Amino acid sequence: MSETPQGPVQDVFALTVDSVDLVYENGFRALNGATLEVGTDERHALLGPNGAGKTTLFRAICGEISPTAGTIEVLGKSAKGALPAQLIRRGVGRSFQIGRVFETFTVGDNLELAHEARETWPGCSRARRLRPSDEAQAAGHQVAIDFRIEHIYDREASLLSHGEKKILELAMAVIQQPRLLLLDEPMAGMSREETERAIEVLRVVGAERAVLFTEHNMDAVFALADRVTVLARGSVIATGTPDEIRNDPMVREAYLGKRSGAGDFGYA
Amino acid sequence: MSIEKADRNKDLVQRVIGVAGALAVIVLLLLVPSFTSQYIVFNVGSAVCSVVLALSFNIIFGYGGVVSFGHASLFAVGGYVAGISLNNGHGFWFAMIAAGIAGVVVGAGFALVALRASGIYFAIITLAMGQIVFIVAQQWNEVTGGISGLSGIDVTSINLGVTTLELPNADAYYRVVVVVGALFLGAMWLLSRTRFTRLLRATRDDDVRVAALGLNVYRWRFVAFVWSALFAALAGGLYAPLGGLVYPELGRWDASAEPILATLLGGSGSFWGPVVGAVMFALIDFFTRDLNSLRVIITGVILLLVLLVAPGGLTGLRDRFRRSSRAAGVPGRDDTKTTADVGGTDV
Numbered sequence: 001m002s003e004t005p006q007g008p009v010q011d012v013f014a015l016t017v018d019s020v021d022l023v024y025e026n027g028f029r030a031l032n033g034a035t036l037e038v039g040t041d042e043r044h045a046l047l048g049p050n051g052a053g054k055t056t057l058f059r060a061i062c063g064e065i066s067p068t069a070g071t072i073e074v075l076g077k078s079a080k081g082a083l084p085a086q087l088i089r090r091g092v093g094r095s096f097q098i099g100r101v102f103e104t105f106t107v108g109d110n111l112e113l114a115h116e117a118r119e120t121w122p123g124c125s126r127a128r129r130l131r132p133s134d135e136a137q138a139a140g141h142q143v144a145i146d147f148r149i150e151h152i153y154d155r156e157a158s159l160l161s162h163g164e165k166k167i168l169e170l171a172m173a174v175i176q177q178p179r180l181l182l183l184d185e186p187m188a189g190m191s192r193e194e195t196e197r198a199i200e201v202l203r204v205v206g207a208e209r210a211v212l213f214t215e216h217n218m219d220a221v222f223a224l225a226d227r228v229t230v231l232a233r234g235s236v237i238a239t240g241t242p243d244e245i246r247n248d249p250m251v252r253e254a255y256l257g258k259r260s261g262a263g264d265f266g267y268a
Numbered sequence: 269m270s271i272e273k274a275d276r277n278k279d280l281v282q283r284v285i286g287v288a289g290a291l292a293v294i295v296l297l298l299l300v301p302s303f304t305s306q307y308i309v310f311n312v313g314s315a316v317c318s319v320v321l322a323l324s325f326n327i328i329f330g331y332g333g334v335v336s337f338g339h340a341s342l343f344a345v346g347g348y349v350a351g352i353s354l355n356n357g358h359g360f361w362f363a364m365i366a367a368g369i370a371g372v373v374v375g376a377g378f379a380l381v382a383l384r385a386s387g388i389y390f391a392i393i394t395l396a397m398g399q400i401v402f403i404v405a406q407q408w409n410e411v412t413g414g415i416s417g418l419s420g421i422d423v424t425s426i427n428l429g430v431t432t433l434e435l436p437n438a439d440a441y442y443r444v445v446v447v448v449g450a451l452f453l454g455a456m457w458l459l460s461r462t463r464f465t466r467l468l469r470a471t472r473d474d475d476v477r478v479a480a481l482g483l484n485v486y487r488w489r490f491v492a493f494v495w496s497a498l499f500a501a502l503a504g505g506l507y508a509p510l511g512g513l514v515y516p517e518l519g520r521w522d523a524s525a526e527p528i529l530a531t532l533l534g535g536s537g538s539f540w541g542p543v544v545g546a547v548m549f550a551l552i553d554f555f556t557r558d559l560n561s562l563r564v565i566i567t568g569v570i571l572l573l574v575l576l577v578a579p580g581g582l583t584g585l586r587d588r589f590r591r592s593s594r595a596a597g598v599p600g601r602d603d604t605k606t607t608a609d610v611g612g613t614d615v
Contacts, residue, residue, distance in 0.1 A: 062480075088482035096480075102473045113470050116463050117481035133463060176481065 013073070014040045014180040014210030015061065020070030022056055022234075030056040031067070032234035038180070043206040045221045046214045047245075048231035054214045055097070057231070058184050061212075062094055063087045075180055089121045093178030097185050099165030103158040107149060107168055110157055111140035114172035139175055147171040147201055163194035170198070174205050181205070183213035187220050199223050222246075290450075297446045301439035310511060313442045315550035316449040317343075317507040318530065322542035323456050324499030325527035330536035331465050332492045333472030335391045337524050338378065338398025342497045344519025345374050345401060346504030348412055351421040351514045360426045360444075360509075367505030368498055374401070375497020379490045398524055405516040417515030421508045438510075445506055452502055453543075459495065460539045468492050529567075533574055535581025544582050 015038040022031035030053045038044045048054050059065050061072055063084045072079040075091050088094070101110050115136035144150040147167055152160065160168065166186060173181060186202065187195045199220055202211070206224065215221050221228065221242065228245040230238045238248045245251055297316070301309045325339045346367035353363040382393040405412045412418060423441055426433040435441050459465060468488055471478045475485050508514050517523060526549065527542070534545025552570060556563035578585035 083479075085479040085482050085484055088480060094480055096477075100474065100477050100480075102470050102477065104473055105470070109466075113467065114481050116467060117470075117478065117483045119463075120467070120484075121482055172481070 012039060013037045014042075014075055015212060016071075016073045017057070017061065018071045018073075020057070020060065020067045020072060022053075022060055022065065023068045030234055031060070033070070033236075034231065034234060035236055036229045036239065038210045038212050039226075040179070040210050041208065042226045043202075043211045043213070043224050045225035045228045045242075046212060046231060047221065047228055048214075051233075052231040053234040054231055055184060056234075058094075058182060058214070061182060062092070088176075088178075091179040092182060093173035093176055093180070094182040095166070095169045095173055095184060095186060097188065099160075099162060099169045099189075101157045101160070101165050101168050101172070104156065106154050106156055107160070108137075108140050108144065108153045110168055110172055111143055111175055112136040114175045115139045118176045143171045143175045146204070147174075148197060163190035166190060167194065167198060167201070170201070170205075179209050181209055181211045181213075183211065185214050185216065187215055187217050195220060294446060294450050298443055301442060306438060309439060309442050311550065311554055313445045313510045314507060315547060316445050317503045317510070318526065318550055319543050319546040320449050320452045320456075320503035320506070321500055322527045322530040322534075322546040323453060323539075324496050324503060326531050326536060326539075326542040327456070327459070327465075327468075327496040327499070328489075328493050329528070329531055330538075330541065331460070331468045331472060332489055332496075333475075334386075334489060334493075335394075335528070336378075336382070336493070336496075337391045337395035337521060337528070338401070339394075339496075339500055339527050340521075340523035341398035341401035341519035342371055342375055342378075342500035343504035343507070343523070344405060344514065344516070345370050346501030346506075347508040347514040347518055348405060348418065348504075349501070350505035351418045351508040352411065354421050354423060354509060355418065360423045363423075363508075364448075364502065364505050367501050371497045371499075371501020371504075372494055375494050375501070376490075378497065379493035383486060383489055383493070395521055395524070398519060398521055402516050402519045402521070405519060412516070415516065417513055418508075419513045421512045421514065423509045441509055445510055448506055449503075452499060452506075456499060457539060464488075464491070529571060531581075533571060533581055535578075535583035535585075535587075537580055537587065538583045541581050541583040548582070 015036075017034055017036045020031050020034045021029070023029050032053075034053065034057055036044070036046070046054050046057070056065070060067050061074065061079065063079055063082045063086070066080070074082075074087055077090065079087060082090070102113060105113065112133075113136075116133060119133060119136070141150070141153070144153050147170070149164065149167055149171065152164065157165065157168065166189065170183070170186060173183075183202075187198050190198060195217060202213075202224055205211070211224075213224075225242055227239065228242055229236055230245060230248075230251050238245060238251050240248065297312065300312050321339070321343050324342075325336070328334050328336055349370040350363040350367040353366045354360075358366075378394060378397050381397065382390050385393055406415055408414070423444070424435055426435065426444065433444075435444065467478070467483060471483070471485050471488055478488075479485050504514075504518070527546070530545035530549045531542045532545065533548055534543065535541030549567075552567050553563070556566050559566065574582065578588075580588065
């Protein structure tokens with residue numbers, strides 16, 4: 001499980017987004033000179049009100065849509081022209097806003113599938129294997145224990161709660177040993193208890209890799225993030241440590257509007 | 269640990285029962301000629317070929333989640349290539365290998381073109397390509413025999429290396445169909461147990477999600493289509509000497525409906541679904557043979573009933589029953605259910 005397809009990490013940044021514009025076909029300018037950098041072992045939160053361009057930026061980083069202008073560099077190489085699956089194979093892990101798992105498979109199968117998908121990547125020694133792999137089974141059990149979902153290992157994924165699906169999805173990303181983890185609202189729809197568990201897990205998971213995440217739950221953001229970038233109307237209006245962001249007057253105005261109290265970002 | 273051991277024992281028992289059951293069916297099928305007429309023997313033989321065809325179709329449809337409307341044309345390609353080989357004096361193995369290679373080549377061509385599209389467009393392209401095969405078979409008189417087809421296809425002996433198996437009559441070749449068909453079925457069963465198939469089934473569930481795991485979905489579907497084409501062509505090659513005749517309609521679009529309907533009837537979710545469906549289909553076909561156009565209506569009504577009552581097909585019905593009886597024994601899942609708001613996803 002320790003082999004990384006691309007060898008050791010040399011860059012300082014796992015992700016650089018440089019002056020990225022993105023104009024949709026209908027003329028809507030979703031991103032306007034967006035710039036941010038995520039260090040190789042940094043947990044970076046991306047904040048912004050609805051419609052600020054967070055999801056658009058995520059999709060651009062993942063190769064689902066290409067920027068109108070500007071450059072995105074993922075794990076030391078340009079993301080230009082790369083297909084989503086190719087970026088994943090480069091070392092990106094991602095989760096979707098809605099916990100997107102394989103519904104007709106069990107939790108364990110989902111984890112094993114993620115591992116087995118990785119085994120098919122070029123350069124992996126197990127690429128030509130025919131039988132479902134024992135390594136995948138072992139890795140699946142281990143990750144299930146780490147993520148505290150071993151009690152539902154044999155449950156069909158369609159029966160999971162929303163929060164469980166999101167935890168499972170996160171586990172599926174982590175089992176692939178990504179060097180850059182992109183999480184779109186990892187705690188959305190989770191119960192308080194699940195959120196606490198997710199924060200704990202993300203703290204461990206994020207210690208050894210770069211993480212960029214969007215999140216509306218401010219407790220989670222301040223508990224996890226090393227740095228925070230705030231997006232408003234497609235542009236970055238501030239980047240800094242959580243404390244700096246909390247006290248930034250511009251952020252308060254753009255993001256919090258008039259109903260701000262210290263530390264309360266008014267998540268509805 | 270003891271639970272695991274018990275599970276393994278149960279698996280072993282199930283496997284032994286499965287193998288014994290399969291062997292019993294094969295023996296029974298081998299005995300068919302001794303107590304029925306040649307007409308029935310031919311029908312059972314073609315049912316075996318239909319089972320292999322339906323199973324091959326299920327690789328791309330049931331596991332891959334992609335509907336091909338031109339599958340019978342691959343069966344026809346195999347039939348023609350085997351027929352031409354045999355009529356030119358080549359042996360049984362040569363004919364089968366040639367049929368398989370032709371299936372792979374034509375199937376790869378189909379996949380290259382059709383997989384550029386998805387959903388209904390994919391289906392229509394495969395339909396069109398199947399019709400091209402049909403028209404070629406119909407028009408290319410010198411090679412395919414044109415409208416009247418290719419007749420006199422016969423296998424009189426099979427070289428088994430150490431000895432030669434003489435096939436004095438049609439019953440003898442029927443037995444070859446049973447044994448070789450069972451081998452194909454076994455090969456597809458093994459294929460269904462591979463990591464390849466498991467990942468393929470995941471692409472059926474959610475192809476975007478599989479791509480987000482770094483899997484090359486296009487390559488996966490392509491390979492699945494080629495496997496599927498290989499076994500469809502082998503089924504056709506096996507079929508050709510059974511009646512001694514191949515004709516263009518074997519590959520026409522309405523023939524392509526048969527594996528689709530058989531798979532839907534039996535259930536696409538499991539390996540045995542298409543087998544059950546193809547057998548059912550053959551039975552309906554046989555018992556309505558004297559009813560002329562009424563048979564189409566009867567077939568339609570039965571299909572409609574099955575799909576309304578059991579959308580997952582006949583094997584789906586069994587799985588549903590099993591699941592509900594298992595769920596009854598398991599405590600409710602309310603303990604793990606979150607009461608939190610599960611909406612609130614903005615895009």
